[in-house]
Amino acid sequence: MPTPVIRGRLLVVLAALVIATGLLVGPVAGQSDGATGGTIVIEADETVDDVDALAGNVIVRGTVTGDVSAAAGNVEVEDGGEVGGDLEAMAGNVDIAGSVDGSVSAAGGNLVVTETGSVGGTLDAAAGTARLDGTIDGDVRLAAETITLGEGAQLEGDLRYAGTLEGNEEAVAGTIVEESPVDVTPTLQPVASWLFAVYAFVMNLLLGAVLLGLFPRFSRTVADDVATMPIRAGLAGLGVLVGVPILLAAIAITVIGIPITVLGAVAFVFAIWVGVVYGRFAVAAWLLSSADLENPWLALVVGLAGAVVLGQVPIVGDPLNLLIALLGLGALAIGLYRRLRSRHESADERPPSAVE
Known part of the structure; x- marks a missing residue:
């Protein structure tokens, strides 16, 4: 049976994981369908301001008055669904059967704008296949293996x-220009940068929660070392960053x-993380301590968000x-060395076992 202290630490870690996982579904209500990452659904009778999501599926049946930014297996604006702002999506499938009043920036395996679908602004996309059957008021820039313009x-x-x-x-009122390739990078860059920032923050928060939950004393020691001997910690971090790859190459x-x-x-990359x-x-933690705030969880969130x-x-x-x-890597190396040396000294001081 785990001790009460260990059970408490595990509960803290579990709570942190739940909180961090909640960040994945953004500020909207989500329902789980058992898929990886779950499914976020804006129901037909529901209205929300904005949607920022990482999920298995993102489905808009109701009204989003602002923008939708999503990275998912499938992103769908169903018939009757409405996005009042822009739609930015990275997904295996992007299906627009409802209305998007703003512009659409998408990257995915398949892009479809059905006969009932409409885009009020421009459409910029890179996809494996693209089929346009609906109405698009602005210019269209598409890079795809196959682009099909439907009768509607x-x-x-x-x-x-x-x-x-x-x-x-003949569905194109303006000019048709074939370019190879069409540069859609500037329009997709905000989606990619948003996705990376959210993913990195959440993964760092998960790792930090595990470290603080399972190793609170060691974590405090690392923070103290950074605060009390930053030069030594920085030099140690630089030494580890430069020396370990040289050692591995020699081996x-x-x-x-x-x-x-x-x-x-693999261990070195994890240690850097x-x-x-x-x-x-x-x-x-050092900055917050100057304001008499000693909460390690607050320091974790503030530190990651500040970065x-x-x-x-x-x-x-x-x-x-x-x-x-470098400060963190050096303090980590110093803390691990100190702990190994302490264990070694304890083993040397232990009396030898009696020989029968």
Whole structure:
């Protein structure tokens, strides 16, 4: 049976995981259908402001007055569903059978705008296949292996495309220009950057919750080391970052050392990740302590969120995040070394077993 302390730590970790998982479904109500990531549904009688989601499926049957930003297996705006703003989607399938009053930026395996579907702005997309049967008021830029214009399609602007164009070309009121390739990167970049930022924050939060929940004393020690000896921690982190790859390369010279190098590389990458999380946590804990706030969970959230904001600062943002990572990696290495040395000294002081 786990001790009360261990049970308490496990409950803390579980609660943190539940909270962090909740971030995945954004500010809307979601219902689980057993799929990975669940399903987020805006029901027909439901109205929400915005949708930001990572999920298995995102389905709009009701009204979203603002924007929809989604990364999912399937993103659907069903017949009768309405998006008042823009739709940004990364998905295996993007299906628009309802109305999107703003513009659409999409990347996926398949893109479909049905006969009942409409887009009030521009459509920019990269897909394996694309079929347009509805109305699009703005210009269309498409990169796909096959692009089909259905009989019900109505494109009020220009069509720029890369791929094979089939079907009702008379549906295009403007000009049709074939380009190879059509550059849709600028329009899809906000979706990709949003997806990466949310994913990185959630994964770092999950790892930080595990570290604080299972190793609270060690985590406090790491934070204290960053606060009390930042130069030593930073130098140690730099030494680990530079020295370990050199050591692994030396081990890999021999055939028998290749498996060790592979395992060591995996462990090294994980250690860097832990160091990054610890560094952000430690710096935030030090800053909050100056305001008499000693909550480690608050420090974790503030540190991770602050790093996201810091990364958006030109010129100095990335170097400062690197410095924080080196502080965390160095403090982690110092803490592990201290613990191993303590165990070794305890073993040396232990009296030898009696020989029968």
